[in-house]
Amino acid sequence: MDTIVFALILASALIIIFVKKRWIVVLGFAVAFVASAALFAHHVTSTLDLSF
Amino acid sequence: MSEIHVSALETESGTTTVVVGDTRIVVPPPTKPHHILLGKLGFWAQVGFMLAYIGVLSGAMFYFQFGLGEFPCPLCITQRMGMMLSSLGALYVIVNSLRGTLSPSGFMTGLGFSILGALLGAFMSIRQILLHIMPGDPGYGGAVLGLHLYTWALVSFVVVLVFAGVLLTFGTEFLPVRPSSTFGKVLAWIVIGVFLFTVVANLISVFALEGFNWYLPDDPTGYELFTQLGWN
Incomplete structure (x- = not known):
């Protein structure tokens, strides 16, 4: 999954460089962002034993 | 008629x-001369932002991972992603500025990317700081100037938020203006190339760590790919 997320970030960077349409750039960023957030959510496995 | x-x-x-x-x-x-000067300052500030994250990402990977042999934990990897997502904002601004197509709204799109990436990265680093916040906890990995890498990551994300906030406060005063010299333009493209190389190097490095598994182990002790291929 980590490898795929890095590949999505790389794809988003290449879209920024080579594609001029802004909605495609925003879409590429959004996909990479959501994938990173989803990976982070997967690693948040338990509630911390802290009181805030 | x-x-x-x-x-x-x-x-x-x-x-x-x-x-x-x-x-x-x-x-x-x-346009007055000082607008051009501020615009150029704005351009090189974005390049500097990108260079700073290239330095942090390369330092973490080449010094701590390859040099000292400290394997990054899953949360450390997600923070690298946050830094890259944040840098994509600077990349967008620099590329469009070099093309001469950067509008005020495009400038804001780039700053928006930087803010969103920094916010996500800050969530990730705060989670890791809280995991090790109890007194007596040695933390994960080595420390630099007394702070662990995930704490420095949070500092960097806060700096990005302040940077974007200050630029937005000034509106279009710092709307980047591309350098007029060929040297300046080539230098900016080289920085972009080095950023792409950093992302690719991280991709290869994490593939070697993770192998053909879906996720990294909580406490990685070696390169899973080499074990799976029978190379060690």
Whole structure:
């Protein structure tokens, strides 16, 4: 999954460089962002034993 | 054929308003030399932002991972992603500026990317700081100037948020203007190339760590790919 997320970030960077349409750039960023957030959510496995 | 009324009004701030029939056109005052200077400062600030994250990402990977043999934990990897997502904002601004197509709204899109990436990265680093916040906890990995890498990551994300906040406060004053010299343009493209190389190097490094598994182990102790291929 980590490898795929890095590949999505790389794809988003290449879209920024080579594609001029802004909605495609925003879409590429959004996909990479959501994938990173989803990976982070997967690693948040338990509630911390802290009181805030 | 109907007659079209045309009138023009110049205000004290130098803005000229031209009215053609029912259409109002606001013409901004001519660009002053200090606007060009601030624009160039804005451009190199974005390049500097990108270079700083290239340095942090490369330092973490080449010094701590390859040099000291400290394997990054899953949360450390997600923070690298946050830094890259944040840098994509600077990349967008620099690329469009070099093309000469950067509009104020495009500038804001880039700053938006930087803010969103920094916010996500800050969540990730705060989670890791809280995991090790109890007294007596040694933390994960080595420390630099007394702070662990995930704490420095949070510092960097806060710096990005302040950077974007300051630029947005000034509106379009720091709207990047591309360098006029070929050397400046080539230098900016080299920084972009080094950023792409950093992302690719991280991709290969994490593939070696993770192998053909879906996720990294909580406490990685070696390169899973090499074990799976029978290379060690």
